[in-house]
Amino acid sequence: MDEFAVEMRDVVKIFPTPEGGEVAAVNHVTLQIKHGEFFSMLGPSGCGKTTSLRMMAGFEWPTEGEIYIDGTAMGRTPPYLRTVNTVFQSYALFQHMSVFQNVAFGLEMEHVPKKEIEHRVRDALEMVKLSGMGRRKPKQLSGGQQQRIALARALVKRPAVLLLDEPLGALDLKLRKEMQLELKALQKEVGITFVYVTHDQEEALTMSDRIAVMSQGKVLQIGTPVEIYERPNCRFVADFIGETNFLKGRVKKTDEDLLTVELLDFPREIKGVGQGNLAVGQEVSISIRPEKVRLEDDINDDTAPYKDSDNLLRGRVLTTAYVGSDTRIIIDIGHNISLIVWEQNHISTLDPQAYYTAEDKVVIHLPFENTLVLPEG
Amino acid sequence: MSEKKPALWLRIFSFLVYVYIYLPILILIVFSFNTQKLNIRWEGFTFKWYEVLFNDSNVMLATRNTLLIAFISTLVATVIGTMAALALQRYRFPGYALTESVLYIPVIIPEVVMGISLLAFFALIKFQLGLVTITLSHIAFNIPFVALVVRARLHGFDKSIEEASMDLGANELTTFWRVTLPTIMPGVLSGAMLAFTLSLDDYVITYFTAGPGATTLPLRVFSMV
Structure with a gap:
């Protein structure tokens, strides 16, 4: 067994455009997916995630580079000779077959004996909690049930890698959340490598062992959900995963991990943790997550708790939205810039004084380690 | 509702x-x-x-001819028409728009025109008129009707079911027989039924391509009126 379940080495995929041009859907992508891993490819539509998945499945062939499955170069191997199976966004169930026949199809193709097929199909349907549905037609089942059949149909083949192309995209939010946890549990149970394509960052964070964030055909960052969220390596990743505030600036000084950045919109220096190699003079974005700042009343005297800090921004509350677990506050810091801050409501009270309201003068305190200095991109 | x-x-x-x-x-x-x-x-x-009817050997022969021609022309036209519909669905090639519009011309042009042109064509290649030329002509005018009906069925055909089939281990041929064809079968059957009906009661084109010996039921009936 090779070290990696799937490997993309410098893969390029070029499609012709209807206008006669060319577009690189996947642009020099290199990544390694480990055995038994739940690996997500995350990005906006057109970022190349689905094309990458389709190349692993064998529906498309790379223009350049190579894809390895369990150490074997795939080249132009057709889908039916690959040890991977796919769960399609549209489910792609065979409407003219019963549920049983759908799940049995892949085993028939392998010429598995009839008795064993029956046995394995029954197990697979049980695994996705659809026992006893074998004789129905796919049309008679709900969207969530059809999704499970698609899953059973792929898993019954015991593939080395299961490829999932936005499999929950068509389900409503509640069912989606349920299925996310179920899929994750199922993956741990069967121990098969999952490659999961999604544009839903929350879904990727919930389920994945590791995530590759993609944009415009390139992989921007690969890491665990924590790494991706807490230490994004560029502005795009910070923006795409979760919510954040950006301030534009230029690097003024670098001492070890701590960078001093001069803001571009108004004269002010902010210190923060840099990601990647940032040089003095380089234009950067400062990313401040709304839940990672501290808000204080702006009281102008020596007892103010923030008087010794220097990463401060002063502002005026524009609006607030109470959403239960926290209150979302939009703060105008002047120069046509406003920041969003989430204050956790960790004290239960009806006292209106305990909550910020419009026009309150506030000080936003940015802890160094929560203030990320990121390259553009 | x-x-x-x-x-x-x-x-x-x-x-x-x-x-x-x-x-x-x-x-x-x-x-x-x-x-x-x-x-x-x-x-x-x-x-x-x-x-009287069932004892008229000419009528019975014409009936047999009609059914035979209808059966064969339907079969061949259904195969070719379905292939054409699938090709137009699946591939984009130079001359696509032309191929597509030319395919449907026989549906629109007057039967007389088609009949005369087929007669002229068979005369040109010195092909003996008879049951064979009638059958060939019926195949020719039936293909576009089948293609039209099958294409309507293919509209909205989810290509991913074919991919799913190949993904599950079926090669191209197995995928066609086990997945593609059963899925479009309703369209293929209605195309075939339409072709069969058209062939059964065609008079004009048959009239031009029949030649002296061969006769079909519509021709026979007209000659008796």
């Missing part, structure tokens, strides 16, 4: 339309049991005309 009844006038109107369509045929059937040869006055009930 609500299951309310249509308005009275709508029901009367629909009834009259059905009368208009089917009354002549009904009268014809009734009068086929008439003892009087002219269908003007009812004189008495008889099976005589049916006896």
